[in-house]
Amino acid sequence: MTITAKQLFPRSAFVGFDTMIDELDRISRRSGDIFPPHNILKTGEDQYLIELAIAGFSEDELEIEVKNRTLTIRGQHKDNGREYIHKGISTKQFERQFRLSEYVEVIGADFSQGLLAINLEVIIPDNHRPRKVEINGSQTLSPQLLNEEIVNESKKSSTSSKKSS
Secondary structure (H helix, E strand, O other), X not given: OOOOHHHHOOHXXXXXXXXXXXXXXXXXXXXXXXXXXXXXXXXXXXXXXXXEEOOOOOHXXXXXXXXXXXXXXXXXXXXXXXXXOOOOOOOOOEEEEEEOOOOEEEEEEEEEOOEEEXXXXXXXXXXXXXXXXXXXXXOOOOOOOHHHHHHHHHHHHHHHHHHHO
């Protein structure tokens, strides 16, 4: 019997984690699906490689799609009319999915000698990268509320308009 995420993490104990619990549940339901065999390698600080062993498939029988941070690889073997006495190389239809983290992008894919290699990279936008903030040592800034600036500017403009009249 497979234990699901909903059994391990009852929804009554977690508020706002529905998506995460659904994702864990989906993963636990598919945990027994081992075809096609695959490797996940870390090839650099922000680079990954997914390798799938799909001997017997040709490039035109494969489809790779990225949608809503989910990488999906599908294989549909086209029957070539051969009569097999023994068939040990599986060419059954498959669909393998990988959930990608927020900034992981698929860079490209290569297919050679029965291995499909998909290159991934973590690409963090500039506005989310760490940055240094300089300290203004000679200037002293007094703490000010955001809306205080607008109030002070409107007081200055009303005072200057009174002086000019």
